[in-house]
Amino acid sequence: MDKRFFRDTWVEVQLDYLYDNIRSIQSLTSHHKEIIAVVKANGYGHGAVKIARTALEAGAKGLAVAFVDEALYLRQAGIKDSILVLGVSRPEDVRMAVENDLTLTVFQEEWIREAAKYVTSNEKVKIHLKCDTGMGRIGVNTVETLQSLEQLTSEYACFIIEGIYTHFATADERDSLLFQQQLDRFQEMVKSLKQRPTYVHCANSAATLRMNIEECNAVRAGIAIYGLSPSASMKAILPIPLKEVFSLHTKIVHVKKLKCGQSISYGATYTTEDEEWIATLPIGYGDGWIRKLQGQEVLVNGQRTPIIGRICMDQCMIKLPYYMPPGEKVTLIGAQGDGFISIDEIAEKLETINYEVTCSISNRVPRVYMKNGEIVEVVNQLLSHI
Numbered sequence: 347m348d349k350r351f352f353r354d355t356w357v358e359v360q361l362d363y364l365y366d367n368i369r370s371i372q373s374l375t376s377h378h379k380e381i382i383a384v385v386k387a388n389g390y391g392h393g394a395v396k397i398a399r400t401a402l403e404a405g406a407k408g409l410a411v412a413f414v415d416e417a418l419y420l421r422q423a424g425i426k427d428s429i430l431v432l433g434v435s436r437p438e439d440v441r442m443a444v445e446n447d448l449t450l451t452v453f454q455e456e457w458i459r460e461a462a463k464y465v466t467s468n469e470k471v472k473i474h475l476k477c478d479t480g481m482g483r484i485g486v487n488t489v490e491t492l493q494s495l496e497q498l499t500s501e502y503a504c505f506i507i508e509g510i511y512t513h514f515a516t517a518d519e520r521d522s523l524l525f526q527q528q529l530d531r532f533q534e535m536v537k538s539l540k541q542r543p544t545y546v547h548c549a550n551s552a553a554t555l556r557m558n559i560e561e562c563n564a565v566r567a568g569i570a571i572y573g574l575s576p577s578a579s580m581k582a583i584l585p586i587p588l589k590e591v592f593s594l595h596t597k598i599v600h601v602k603k604l605k606c607g608q609s610i611s612y613g614a615t616y617t618t619e620d621e622e623w624i625a626t627l628p629i630g631y632g633d634g635w636i637r638k639l640q641g642q643e644v645l646v647n648g649q650r651t652p653i654i655g656r657i658c659m660d661q662c663m664i665k666l667p668y669y670m671p672p673g674e675k676v677t678l679i680g681a682q683g684d685g686f687i688s689i690d691e692i693a694e695k696l697e698t699i700n701y702e703v704t705c706s707i708s709n710r711v712p713r714v715y716m717k718n719g720e721i722v723e724v725v726n727q728l729l730s731h732i
């Protein structure tokens with residue numbers, strides 16, 4: 347293996363799983379619906395560039411990110427495909443959008459008037475209008491404001507309304523009333539437009555997995571492309587297999603035999619109850635492996651064993667079932683031997699959602715990209731400039 351990092355702690359990203367997940371979603375949504383792969387927050391922590399490239403190879407027609415900087419990051423990497431910015435952009439940053447062919451989300455009339463000042467009449471800005479149908483975050487929330495926004499926009503030659511969309515608050519909950527209300531509201535808003543834009547989309551992963559929404563011709567798939575269920579309750583009703591793309595590994599760096607009654611780590615919260623083999627791992631809360639994971643099990647030699655004592659910034663300790671040498675691989679998330687620790691298990695331990703787990707593993711941890719069991723690339727943010 348090319349030694350592109352010098353501490354044995356790494357994330358493995360299975361690009362072939364990502365590819366398969368996208369193909370499965372595509373077959374589910376029928377082939378006339380376009381997939382917009384959501385790669386915000388550095389591809390949910392997986393690394394936006396590699397994820398974007400693989401998603402496009404697998405058939406995704408475009409990408410979505412949260413803000414302009416994230417889009418520019420993809421452009422800098424040479425990605426030329428369409429990128430929709432989902433969040434609010436500053437009107438003056440419309441220049442960046444024009445120069446880099448970004449598609450912006452718009453829902454305020456004042457934004458249109460302001461942004462127009464920064465664009466010449468022969469330049470074109472692609473926009474998607476955003477409807478707030480019940481999420482209460484961003485978007486126009488009445489038919490009247492949507493119609494007047496469409497009217498105003500049409501008065502400027504520089505804006506092209508390429509799409510219209512909304513976002514669901516409860517698509518991942520079975521039997522949600524709000525979900526149906528939002529869908530009805532969105533359909534009403536789309537119908538109220540004088541001209542139907544090229545792209546009409548509303549489904550996130552949860553909605554995509556649950557139903558085919560006839561009126562739409564694109565979906566915005568995030569969590570599902572990474573092989574994760576949008577919620578615990580949806581796990582039982584997934585219509586396609588999803589393969590977890592992300593796994594986290596380290597190696598034992600130190601092993602010692604302790605006598606009974608010796609304490610471990612800050613605060614001395616753990617005391618050996620017998621003669622015990624204790625190993626030190628080079629991962630800690632500075633890597634996003636946060637202190638609340640004290641007590642969480644890891645896999646070593648395919649067996650589960652607990653993290654003991656407080657997790658430090660860069661290191662933590664585990665109790666070994668028997669002696670193992672330094673250099674032994676430890677899996678914190680993912681498969682090892684017959685064992686498997688899912689991202690959902692970590693999310694449950696942290697009382698959060700799987701989305702937050704992969705996003706939280708910091709850029710300090712190198713991402714190793716794999717395809718069919720072989721390493722294809724290593725990205726180490728710390729050393730990316732050397």
Ligand SMILES: *Cc1c(COP(=O)(O)O)cnc(C)c1O
Binds near residue numbers: 384513550570
């Ligand atoms: C993040 C996001 C998505 C993707 O949601 P998933 O649940 O990960 O599929 C889609 N649309 C918008 C507007 C988002 O912010």
